[in-house]
Amino acid sequence: EDQVTQSPEALRLQEGESSSLNCSYTVSGLRGLFWYRQDPGKGPEFLFTLYSAGEEKEKERLKATLTKKESFLHITAPKPEDSATYLCAVRGTGGFKTIFGAGTRLFVKA
Amino acid sequence: DAGVTQSPTHLIKTRGQQVTLRCSPKSGHDTVSWYQQALGQGPQFIFQYYEEEERQRGNFPDRFSGHQFPNYSSELNVNALLLGDSALYLCASNPTAFTYEQYFGPGTRLTVT
Incomplete structure (x- = not known):
């Protein structure tokens, strides 16, 4: 069964302190791995x-990378406005549903 | 360009009642999925609609049902509400059934008392 595990559950950073969020997944044939940001409510x-493994994408201070078993979301020099829950999800070849992890809650202090 | 819209924003119901939630997909999107998100958890897939048919269903009881209309909008119905149905209900749309990233609406917060 497709599964996504994210770590850590929560991460507290000082402004400017770079770090990475981890997403481990098991899926029967990867169609796509997704990262989402969710603000409260x-x-x-x-x-x-x-x-596919080896692929990387960037957007502002965020960079996502992918291996055959994991994805990382790297946050470079974060700002307080980057505080949010970051969700990882996968879609496999076994159907149409997308499976989400529980998320990592990121807190960035000024 | 309007994104995914959902109504109502908040809803309070009593155990045993029935509820209907509504979703309009992003313009040009024809596939709609519904998710339930409990506090502190990731969204859980309920079902997906395409061409007015339910394509796949997650591990939810038959109390959860849905519908998609010819204009691609969708409804989620929940019968015989339980306290455990309290959650944020999210609607997401895809540009087509064969693209994988989804765009989410703001959600409907359902509280069952």
Whole structure:
């Protein structure tokens, strides 16, 4: 069964302190791995899709990378406005559903 | 260009009642999925609609049902509400059934008392 595990559950950083969030996954044939940002009480906001191992994508201070078993979301010099929950999700070849992890709550202090 | 919209924003219901939530997909999107998100958890897939048919269903009981209309908008119905149904209900749309990234609405917060 497709599964996504994210770590850590919560991460507290000082402004400017770079770090990485981890997403481990098992899926029967990867169609896509997705990263979303979610602010409290709101719907997830799409960030990236990665399709194959070795692929990387960047957006402002965020960079997502993908291996055959994991994805990392690297945050460079974060700012307080980067504070949010970051969700990882996968879509496999076994159907149409997208499986989400529980998320990493990121807190960035000024 | 309007994004995914959902109504209502908040809803309070009593155990045993029925509820209907509504979703309009992003313009040009024809596939709609529904998710349930409990506090502190990731979204859980309920079902997906394409061409007015339910394409796949997650591990949710038959109390959860849905519908997609010819204009691609969708409804989620939940019967015989339980306290455990309290959650944020999210609607997401795809540009086509064969693209994988989804765009989410703001959600409907359902509280069952």
